[in-house]
Amino acid sequence: MKRFTMFAVALALAAVLFGCGGGDDAGTDGATVVSFWHAMGGPLGDRLEELVLEFNETHADIRVESVSMGRYQALSQKIMAAVAAGEPPVLAQAYEAWTGELIENGSAEPLNDYIEGPNGLSQEELADFVPGMVENNTWDGTVYSFPFNKSVRALYWNRDLFGEEGLDRAPRNWDEYMDYARRLTKDQDGDGEPDQWGTAGQISAWMFENLLIQNGGRILTPDGTRAAFNGPQGVEALRFMVKLLTDYGKVTSGYEYQNDFQAGKVAMIEGSTVSLSFMEGKYTFDLALAPLPEKEREGCFVAGTNVVIFSEATDAEKRAAWEFIKWFVSPEITARWAAGTGYAPVRMSAMQSDAMLRRFEEIDGLREVYGQLEFASYEPRSGAWYAGRKYLEETAVESALREQASPEEALEMAARAVNAELESERRSKY
């Protein structure tokens, strides 16, 4: 009897152990299961989960199982490990640099056949995508990924604080930006320390990159082989950023500057449109958004990730994954995703949808902020830049903001490190 019990226990254990490993593409109800790895957390994860649920309810033969990895860094590590082990998910969010690596590895599924196939997208539909978005997911004529959660940067401003200074609109160019920030920095209790700041920010390459492009500069040279951000436009942009944030603003650790803005202690901040969903209901003043101030030109970079289908998946899984992508980027769904999260809709027609029009009513200036998409730029896609970006942030922007180096020296140091990164990537491609 005892032996029999032991045997039963062993059998049950074995069933549990092997049961886990045997997750094939057919679910219990015969639906094709699409494992989808993403990095959306907090309110963004909630919105995504709602949409995935809706997709599963309306598509009886497909079940998308989304797994949140919490943050992009963790997602990239998980994807790399899974690809190395030969067991990637069916679908995942990915930055362009990761997709580049996946293509080289033969793990990214070309999407042209799906787009042109019977369940594809028509020419009109493709033309409806925000300009540049599909192109930025195309490598040598082959589309390997699809725009999923894209955002642009906006200027958030506190109408109430602006009003006290007699200002009724956001700054439109750099001169106004600096001037408004100066006027909105106030020492109200007379202790010699301002208690209201014009602006605030964190140490990030993001703000600098946007200033750089507004000033007519470039991140890399046109052929992508050398750093170009250390040119005169870059030096001027970084000098502007340092003056703005240290004289009339403050640099905080992480997202604290956002809390200070919500508390009414800072008059304006730059931030991604996605910050909207994190600020929701946490401020009491009259909030408005505006496009970033311009210098030589209007300019902004598009941020956020795309989705890729992995080649290792079965044909049924790939078809199901494409079905999900197609549904997600349809005008109605992308509009609702955008209205719920602050990400930009990926279709132009979505801007006229009820969901977006209602959102534009609620958030003053959001329509103009999304208008930046028409002239927006994209960061270099190479893996070397993905690694090199860190130097721009830590060597250039941090050194300059902490006044450890002049903008010229700081950018020069970062450019040397980025060039070494680009050089070693070129050499490893033989």
Next chain:
Amino acid sequence: MTWLDRLKRKKAMDPVTAALYLVPAGVIVVVFRMVPIASAFILSFFDVKMGRIRGFVGLAQYGRLFQDPTFWSSLGTTSYYVLGVVPISLFLSLFIAVLLNQKLKGLGFYRTVYFLPVVTSLVAVSMVWKWIFHPRLGLLNYFLSLLGGGSLQWLEEPRGIFEMMAGGLGWSWWPDGLAGPSLALVAVIVVSIWRGMGYNIVIFLAGLQNIPDQYYEAARIDGANNRQVFWKVTWPLLSPTTFYVLLSTTIVSFQVFTQIYLMTGPPVGGPMGTTKVIVYYLFEKGFDAGGNMGYASAVALILFMIILSLTLLQRRIVERRVYY
């Protein structure tokens, strides 16, 4: 007759039996220690991306490594960390262990208190201390303000501690090379000492209790005072324990990661990269941007060599003074 039956009949332990007993521990050591060390060694000669070996590059990874100023500065940061943690931790734990070895009231309570940080999750410890060090909302700056002092930036302060002290004394000039570890790194060092001390105290206590009472009695009869008893009896007889604590603390300190990863930044390793220790540098290269496992393996191997040679050096120098 199966091999198992044959095994049972033998009385003396033959090599096969011995080997069988070693298998469980052996498998763990081989799978989780030996194989990773060997594969890191091999990988360091290859260009690896996304787990795919893209080609043999010989010593190129090492060449790049030695040319990277960040690698050298991370080595310097790690040295500061080790030099900060090891001597202070050793001294404090020995001091407290000697105190706890006496017949005090509520001894059990104190021993538990000192051991608490060790059994607390390092992640939780790091998060709590990060808040204590917070420039605006932290407890530490609150206490400083009660004492009438100004607030410090703690984990966000890139200036060297010696430079700041010199500034405090009113010296406007201080040589750059002697700036010392940043205040941010000092904050991490403090947390590491606080967290690791309990373990060292327990080891020291065990060592102290192993010293037979008759030596102390004999010393007392000979008229030795407290100081003489400590230096002539306790210290030499405790030396094997001290040696062990020195070695293990040094090794663990070189491998510091969690505190750095959780307490510093963003970006991690900041401010100004002054808390970027070698293991975080390795992590950044291997797992964060680019995922170059070959490069990261080369870093791991260099770290391995450093720890190994330091351990051997410590054995040669210190072991002569150890009485077993």
